[in-house]
Amino acid sequence: MSEPATPASVPRRGRKSEMSRGQILDAAARMLRRQGYGSTTLRSIAEVAGIQAGSIYYHFASKDEIMDAVMERGVRAVIDAVREALDTLPNDASHQRRIETAVGAHLQALLSHGDYTSASIRTYGEVPVAFKQKSLQLQQTYVALWQDMLAAAQADGAIRQDLDPHILRPLLLGSLNWTVEWYDPNQRPVEDIAAQAVDMLFHGILPDS
Amino acid sequence: MSEPATPASVPRRGRKSEMSRGQILDAAARMLRRQGYGSTTLRSIAEVAGIQAGSIYYHFASKDEIMDAVMERGVRAVIDAVREALDTLPNDASHQRRIETAVGAHLQALLSHGDYTSASIRTYGEVPVAFKQKSLQLQQTYVALWQDMLAAAQADGAIRQDLDPHILRPLLLGSLNWTVEWYDPNQRPVEDIAAQAVDMLFHGILPDS
DNA sequence: GCAAAAATCTAACAAACGTTCGATGGAAAT
């Protein structure tokens, strides 16, 4: 059974398919965020999406495929936002400026694509490695981005030499990622969180110093 | 103290019951940490505990009761450790010293009672409020402890006045709580993480300043 | 050692799970 030489490797789907696929993903992300992997059933996803459970299989081959798609989108939203923000920075931007920009973009993307990023974070440690191949690779790329940025800053003396970047990075990213658990958009703008996070990161919480 | 003539209204249980109950909780905490609430089955808990699934119901009335017990123990381990550490401090200890102590105790308890604290953190947002009544109350008490400590420090000028403690606290605790997702005891002692976390929190990551 | 109580096992239950598949409706193409 060899593939025919048709240029479209993916069978061209109609427009409604794209829409339903999106609704399924939206519903899955919302359920995953609130209930985790095991408690998110295909029937509950279907109900939120407004279709029957069996119809999901026209768009996805399995529950795990939905998982991977949601998580990939969650990670990609953040990594794309941070990359783009860093790319629009002038080439001679300071390390300090770059870190500040990355933190702001990370938080903004994280909290505005709430369901996908929260689902990705919450579900990440909960599902077998085989179910998150695509998102796993993206995540490692993203970690490397931060690691390189911090290491470069330290090499140029923009960050204290006595700090271990392999502790700094997870402490910082953990602090940011955890915001999905407590941040309330009705209480404060994201910018306030980002500003104070950067301020604390750079200068600490002690007065004067 | 003299023992009463055993008018025990509560049926006095033998000693083995306590042991089995502990093994069930241990197994549940381990499964919950790795797979979350929905994917943790009573049969898998029973298998790890070395008993049959039905036998669990001699010790617990339902799956949810196990959940609540695990989460309560996770939160209690941390809150007790932090309280005790703060209590052994001299009464005239500085705010800085108190915060440093609390961070250290929080991290130490979090990472040494790994399964329970991790399960508690991971499962917390995943289960209905009705299933975590006991742990919910404890958690609110714990949050208040930190909030009061930080507010007191700020009132005395030990923390910068321009920082919002309602942003500072979740950012800090989030950073600490996230360590359960990445910390590897075979790589570094907990003390190294705690030391750098406190250092960064107090002085920031910029040089000199 | 023996009877009573405590603890566990075994087997089953209804419900819910992921998944499959033929039937069916609707929209686009002819």
Next chain:
DNA sequence: ATTTCCATCGAACGTTTGTTAGATTTTTGC
């Protein structure tokens, strides 16, 4: 108007779920 194909439905499947209850084993008190 009819054909074609996309998208969904509806019902069923085999498994696994939390939970129950009676039989059975293990431990304890005398």
